[in-house]
Amino acid sequence: MDILLKNxxxxxxxxxxxxxxxxxxxxxxxxxxxATNIKADNVKEISGKNLHVSxxxxxxxxxxxxxxxxxxxxxxxxxxxxxxxxxxxxMIVPNTQPSLYTKTQIEYVLSKTRYGVVNVLPIGAISKxxxxxxxxxxxxxxxxxxxxFSDGLKPVQSSGIMLKALQYVKxxxxxxxxxxxxxxxxxxxxxxxxxxxxxxxxxxxxxIAEEIMLRRDIELxxxxxxxxxxxxxxxxxxxxxxxxxxxxxxxxxxxxTPYHLLFTDADLGTYNSFLKVNPPLRSQDDVNALKDAIRxxxxxxxxxxxxxxxxxxxxxxxxxxxxxxxxxxxxxxxLRTALPDLGLEKLTELxxxxxxxxxxLPNVIIAKGEPANLTWFEPDTTYTFTDxxxxxxxxxxxxxxxxxxxxxxxxxxxxxxxxxx
Numbered sequence: 001m002d003i004l005l006k007n008x009x010x011x012x013x014x015x016x017x018x019x020x021x022x023x024x025x026x027x028x029x030x031x032x033x034x035a036t037n038i039k040a041d042n043v044k045e046i047s048g049k050n051l052h053v054s055x056x057x058x059x060x061x062x063x064x065x066x067x068x069x070x071x072x073x074x075x076x077x078x079x080x081x082x083x084x085x086x087x088x089x090x091m092i093v094p095n096t097q098p099s100l101y102t103k104t105q106i107e108y109v110l111s112k113t114r115y116g117v118v119n120v121l122p123i124g125a126i127s128k129x130x131x132x133x134x135x136x137x138x139x140x141x142x143x144x145x146x147x148x149f150s151d152g153l154k155p156v157q158s159s160g161i162m163l164k165a166l167q168y169v170k171x172x173x174x175x176x177x178x179x180x181x182x183x184x185x186x187x188x189x190x191x192x193x194x195x196x197x198x199x200x201x202x203x204x205x206x207x208i209a210e211e212i213m214l215r216r217d218i219e220l221x222x223x224x225x226x227x228x229x230x231x232x233x234x235x236x237x238x239x240x241x242x243x244x245x246x247x248x249x250x251x252x253x254x255x256x257t258p259y260h261l262l263f264t265d266a267d268l269g270t271y272n273s274f275l276k277v278n279p280p281l282r283s284q285d286d287v288n289a290l291k292d293a294i295r296x297x298x299x300x301x302x303x304x305x306x307x308x309x310x311x312x313x314x315x316x317x318x319x320x321x322x323x324x325x326x327x328x329x330x331x332x333x334x335l336r337t338a339l340p341d342l343g344l345e346k347l348t349e350l351x352x353x354x355x356x357x358x359x360x361l362p363n364v365i366i367a368k369g370e371p372a373n374l375t376w377f378e379p380d381t382t383y384t385f386t387d388x389x390x391x392x393x394x395x396x397x398x399x400x401x402x403x404x405x406x407x408x409x410x411x412x413x414x415x416x417x418x419x420x421x
Contacts, residue, residue, distance in 0.1 A: 029415030052134030055364035056088030068097025080391035083418035086408035101125035109232035128150030150177035236289035255303035273321035333404030
């Protein structure tokens with residue numbers, strides 16, 4: 001489908017048209033013209049209220065549950081959820097059944113998603129079966145198409161395995177992704193350890209479980225001079241540790257989830273299992289520190305940690321509920337709601353430019369003659385987030401039926417579009 005975007009403000013610092021309001025004509029997947037008042041036949045015209053366009057967004061940590069748990073999500077529904085949320089590229093974790101720890105599993109993901117509107121990029125497992133004991137064949141996975149390496153939702157606990165992984169990826173300038181969490185400390189906790197966990201009578205996950213693992217992995221990254229990306233950071237001290245590591249010149253980057261910017265542990269007063277996540281929701285002071293780290297550039301990009309769960313996994317006592325919430329579809333609205341003062345240039349950098357830079361993907365340029373990889377949105381539109389906004393098979397979102405600011409209208413990538421109509 002050929003598309004004509006009418007009267008859109010271009011938010012793309014790498015584009016010669018950055019900051020301008022123009023029409024954009026896309027024909028056969030290529031941007032053929034950018035100008036005012038373009039006229040074209042046989043195209044789908046798209047307009048909106050204060051419509052903006054940026055390079056297509058990229059998520060660096062999502063779970064599509066395929067193969068093995070397709071009743072929660074599959075590669076197709078996950079891609080639909082991503083497109084609804086404005087993402088044209090998504091990196092997916094290896095915590096499937098079987099896990100993504102061989103070239104065959106990487107090929108499976110790529111072969112099933114190759115021709116879609118969303119580029120689905122598999123993260124290869126660091127260890128066989130994501131068990132954290134023996135290194136997987138990372139080089140073979142890299143050659144096949146793995147974009148980075150991580151044990152995903154199961155942080156690597158062994159210092160020796162993490163050291164070997166960091167040394168291994170250095171040969172091809174790869175990147176290790178880690179959720180910093182010492183499970184020997186946090187394993188029995190249900191929420192952030194603090195005044196609210198005490199009031200609710202729930203065992204807590206202390207912040208030190210995150211921070212002690214962060215310290216360890218920063219030291220290992222320093223020793224190996226390798227790339228490491230920390231995702232889901234959630235405490236003030238984590239921000240300070242990462243800022244210090246960057247100041248020392250280490251190859252350290254990090255990402256935060258939208259829900260760690262929007263919710264605190266105080267929101268668990270109703271025992272809402274949709275808010276049971278790992279890392280847990282932290283204190284208001286931690287949330288304030290994360291927001292400041294977004295503004296000052298310590299936090300590099302956004303990771304949705306999209307983790308679908310079926311009805312049975314959440315509609316139980318809080319103690320027995322599974323971790324995670326879906327997050328692709330609500331990401332932009334959650335960010336605009338949590339950080340209404342954040343400029344759109346900075347926000348699109350977090351969602352587009354920065355993740356591609358961290359993981360070595362080509363920049364997306366909005367210019368004549370370039371392939372179209374675009375996200376368009378209304379940054380100031382408020383709306384109620386309902387079922388119709390969800391493309392995932394699962395509905396485990398605490399944001400259902402709440403008002404959000406900032407609405408995605410569609411994406412274009414790989415010569416095709418997805419429109420939120």
